[in-house]
Amino acid sequence: MSELPAIGLGTWQNTDPEVCAESVRTALEMGYQHIDTAQYYGNEEAVGEGIASADVPREDVFVGSKVHAEKFGLAHDEVIEGLEVTLDRLGLDSLDLLYVHWPVGNYDAAETMPAFDELVDRGLIDHVGVCNFSTELLDEAMDHLESPLFAHQAETHPLLQQDELVEHAREHDYYHVAYSPLARGDVFDIPEVEAIAEKHDVSAPQVSLAWLLGRENVRTVPKATSEAHIRDNFGALDLELDDEDIERIESIERTERYVERDGAPWLED
Numbered sequence: 001m002s003e004l005p006a007i008g009l010g011t012w013q014n015t016d017p018e019v020c021a022e023s024v025r026t027a028l029e030m031g032y033q034h035i036d037t038a039q040y041y042g043n044e045e046a047v048g049e050g051i052a053s054a055d056v057p058r059e060d061v062f063v064g065s066k067v068h069a070e071k072f073g074l075a076h077d078e079v080i081e082g083l084e085v086t087l088d089r090l091g092l093d094s095l096d097l098l099y100v101h102w103p104v105g106n107y108d109a110a111e112t113m114p115a116f117d118e119l120v121d122r123g124l125i126d127h128v129g130v131c132n133f134s135t136e137l138l139d140e141a142m143d144h145l146e147s148p149l150f151a152h153q154a155e156t157h158p159l160l161q162q163d164e165l166v167e168h169a170r171e172h173d174y175y176h177v178a179y180s181p182l183a184r185g186d187v188f189d190i191p192e193v194e195a196i197a198e199k200h201d202v203s204a205p206q207v208s209l210a211w212l213l214g215r216e217n218v219r220t221v222p223k224a225t226s227e228a229h230i231r232d233n234f235g236a237l238d239l240e241l242d243d244e245d246i247e248r249i250e251s252i253e254r255t256e257r258y259v260e261r262d263g264a265p266w267l268e269d
Contacts (some may be wrong), residue, residue, distance in 0.1 A: 002126075004097075004151060004175045005062055006213050010223035012179070017046040024050025030234060033250055034180075036153075036221040037090075038066035038101055039082060044089035052091055063090065064097035064151075066131060070103025078106075079115035083124060099129035100155060103137050103267060104263035113144040119221040120147045127205030129153065129177075133167045134265035142172065153177040156218075158190055158249050159256040165188060169217045177245045178212050184258045193254055196245045202235070207237035211249050 009027040014020040020043045021118075024035055028051065037047045044065060051061055065086050067074065072082035083098060098119065100112060117130045127150035130141055142149050147219060156178035158203045169176035187193050187204040197204045205222065210218045213236065224230045260267075 004177070004219050005032070005034040006219055007176075007209065007232065008032065008036050008062070008064070008219070008221040010179060010221035011035070011037045011043055012041055012223055014046075014223065014225055015041070015043055015239040017049070018042070019051065019225055020046035021050040023230065025054045026227050027224075027230050027234075028054035028056045028144075028231060030227075032230075032234065033060060033221075034064070034221070036064050036177075038068065038099075039071040039086060040068045040101060040213040041222045042255060044086055045091075048090035048092065048107065052061055055252060058092075062096045063092065064099065064129065065095060066099040066101035066129075066200055067233070068101040069107055074100065074105060074107040074112045076111050076115040076118075077111060080119065083119055087095070094123060095125045097127040097129050097150060098115055098125045099151070100132045100141075101134075102132050102261065102263070103130070104261070108143045109140045113141055114146075114235075117146045121130055127151065127158075131179075132259075132264060135164060138155075138168060141241050148202070149174045151177050151219075152177055155180045155257060156174065156212065156220075157181050157183040157195055158187065158252055159183050159230060159254055161252075166215055166218060174217070174220050176215075181220045181222050182208055183256065186256065190252065190254075196241065196248060199242075199245070201238060202239055203232055205229075205233055206236040207241070207245075207249075208240050209233060210239040210241050211246065213237070214241060214246065 067082040119125045129151035131153040
């Protein structure tokens with residue numbers, strides 16, 4: 001699958017093995033085609049069980065995971081080893097998309113990114129991605145990649161609109177993948193989003209997701225575990241916001257970032 005589906009199922013903090021596997025199976029049989037996980041999440045085996053149990057062909061499922069500096073490391077051979085462990089946990093022969101989870105620890109573009117090229121050449125991954133990068137780090141990563149950059153994942157929602165990163169994705173023709181697209185549930189407390197939801201008789205999460213998907217080159221991976229929430233998020237595909245709605249969200253002045261960690265690019269001067 002060469003295209004990244006619009007909405008994927010995020011699995012961060014979905015650590016109960018039975019709940020995780022069932023949510024993945026439910027999402028895939030509902031029509032989702034993209035599952036997002038990571039070494040750091042500690043749920044790759046459960047995600048793999050969910051994929052295996054779903055009545056959906058493997059070729060119809062886009063699976064992405066992430067290598068992490070604190071798990072296996074990001075030196076060349078550590079990336080290779082980490083991917084092999086991830087595939088074993090997922091029960092897959094290859095991965096559609098592998099990301100660098102954070103540009104921290106022993107991440108070094110000149111050493112880390114060529115390992116991704118090797119994995120592509122060996123047929124173990126189809127696409128290369130990174131997460132939580134700045135535009136400067138994105139440029140550096142692309143300079144050390146022979147493969148095209150396929151996706152950059154970053155926290156993005158109405159309270160953190162990431163215009164610079166989204167524009168960079170447009171300019172360089174890769175996907176900007178919005179994680180935490182519901183602002184950790186705070187979309188219910190954003191007056192502008194609630195007003196638009198009431199106008200269209202939909203949920204606040206659907207408004208946030210539809211706004212994101214209306215932006216060029218943007219995809220999203222909302223986390224959900226219950227069938228009701230998985231279905232509600234998927235309903236955003238049927239919602240089309242008008243220009244007034246979009247302008248109302250873009251004019252929100254409040255800014256909130258929910259994901260922080262030592263060494264994050266935005267903490268550096």
